[in-house]
């Protein structure tokens with residue numbers, strides 16, 4: 001068969017785009033070459049419905065070892081009794097978790113999407129808001145911090161079966177203990193979706209959700225720096241989770257219920273090439289190099305927040321504990337949409353984002369979300385953050401000046417040459 005030059009040319013163009021630019025999308029990262037290598041392998045050819053040692057297909061003896069390795073390494077990272085590495089994505093992990101724990105029509109309580117929550121935490125346009133009765137808590141208008149009083153009050157009045165914590169655009173740590181306390185009062189489960197800060201949690205740099213949350217889900221491609229994918233974890237497995245009488249032996253343990261909720265509940269064959277890449281990235285997370293990386297993320301985020309504040313930018317909650325920050329651009333007379341689109345022209349990539357109590361539509365927004373995991377992978381340190389902020393500021397303060405934008409785009413390209421990305425891949 002002829003080589004598909006059309007697709008491979010596009011792939012090369014995307015590689016160059018990634019190499020040239022300053023990547024500040026908080027949910028993105030650059031995997032190691034060996035993680036990508038594992039994904040592009042013969043494992044993509046294999047059907048392996050089921051789990052290691054209990055598959056519906058023959059020929060799974062190697063695949064079983066790969067998947068078991070991924071499970072064991074993941075359990076070791078977070079010191080957990082249970083891990084499922086099959087969810088194809090973060091959204092799939094959440095769908096499976098809810099399928100396992102909830103009945104259609106059950107009540108859930110999550111952080112409002114417009115306040116930093118995620119679509120899968122009850123948004124009406126998502127399965128979570130269509131299949132379940134979704135209720136929301138918010139952040140406080142004056143501090144930008146989660147309104148735990150409101151969360152408790154809603155929990156007591158609504159009595160959800162599942163309280164969801166975790167967020168997509170929240171820069172502060174979470175008080176899991178407080179959430180668990182009210183959950184116990186009303187007999188609810190607590191789930192943490194740690195997709196964003198998982199890499200920092202893995203290294204003990206943020207509060208751990210594992211003691212207080214019955215379930216933890218995550219993506220693997222954000223701060224964990226693995227391939228795109230999802231995972232489900234439990235620190236402790238438990239028996240007869242719904243307190244039913246005469247529970248059949250097969251469904252006695254929560255781990256069985258969750259495994260079945262992933263397959264056959266919400267997915268078919270697992271992506272074993274991606275699971276192999278997950279295993280490689282989990283091996284990387286277990287190293288001291290990754291500890292240094294996670295610490296550097298936090299240092300970079302704090303240095304960046306300081307540099308933005310010094311230039312008069314309004315950071316929601318006044319700073320960051322993790323890898324990202326949310327900036328309200330209203331005092332700069334800019335929308336998130338205009339900022340994102342103009343920065344794109346200068347090869348600085350980030351995303352527009354609603355700020356809490358935003359008066360603009362989600363397609364326009366008053367804010368931008370800025371994250372440092374990807375530039376930290378490229379080797380940038382605290383001392384580089386003021387320079388990155390200065391480049392962003394020059395574009396934003398000269399938003400319609402094509403000359404400035406072109407000049408910044410050249411400076412960005414030059415700067416990023418100092419932080420090479422996958423040089424081995426350039427032909």
Ligand SMILES: Cc1ncc(COP(=O)(O)O)c(C=O)c1O
Pocket residue numbers: 027088089090091092118120166167168193194195196219229230
């Ligand atoms: C908190 C959170 N959960 C889940 C997801 C969904 O992950 P995926 O895009 O892999 O489905 C995201 C993605 O941005 C997220 O931020």
